[in-house]
Amino acid sequence: MSDLDAIFFCYKQPFATYKTLQSFKQYYPDGVVYLISDNGYDYSKMAEYFGCKYLHFNENIYPGYAKDYKNLSEKERIENLINFTNIIVKGFLELNKKFVILLEDDVRILGNINTNNLKGSLNGPLINKIPGYVFDKFNNVTNSKPEYYNGGGGAIYNRKDFLECINNKIILNKLIEQYLSYNLNSNILCGDQFYSILMILNNKKIELNPYHIETSSFNINNSNIKVQHQFKYYYNYDYKSKASKEDINNMIKFGF
Secondary structure, three states, X not given: OOOEEEEXXXXXXXXXXXXXXXXXXXXXXXXXXXXXXXXXXXXXXXHHHOOOEEEEEOOOOOHHHOOOHHHOOHHHHHHHHHHHHHHHHHHHHHOXXXXXXXXXXXXXXXXXXXXXXXXXXEEEOOOEEEOHHHHOOOOOOOOXXXXXXXXXXXXXXXXXXXXXXXXXXXXXXXXXXXXXXHOHHHHOOOHHHHHHHHHHHOOOOEEEOOOEEEOOOOOOOOOOOOEXXXXXXXXXXXXXXXXXXXXXXXXXXXXX
């Protein structure tokens, strides 16, 4: 029995979505995927094939992609952010493993992850930092030094710790109200930043996942790597002429 489930926001890359799910299920056959089509194609048959829990939205829910997001009022943006957070929470509550990995259609799983070596509440690449001023308005944070964030494709959350942070409504609501004032990413919510900030404000650790790599390369010459992000090889892929017969038949069965 593994200790890893997944949340997966998908859109309009059906074969890439299929290959990501296939790679996850190869190593985590009992892992449950909460698959969310964010104004994308109908993935219900694919979800059934892989045993996913499935949600479909006919309008974009991810704030950065929501219709006319930049033209929304501050109140509307906050409402959008709250709605998105509620959907993420619903996904975490539907799952029950100790860890939840964020899948995207440019993520592939290359092996089983030794989760005993995941030291943080959120584990992934340590590449980018949150500006220190973000934490200045919170009394429980005494240090305004920049902190690394992750939480994008391939990041692994400790499910219990994440839900604990979400349930701290005082900090969550204050962060939601103040998020726009930080002027990060032109005020468009970047989920990896937002949830990393939330977890840091709750004194949770953002740590390196030693099994993670950020690269588009097809060949990974490192047996220690188990999670790859930025793998866009299957984007707009001509699977009808290049894929295996089994994969082609499955895609036809799914309606693509």
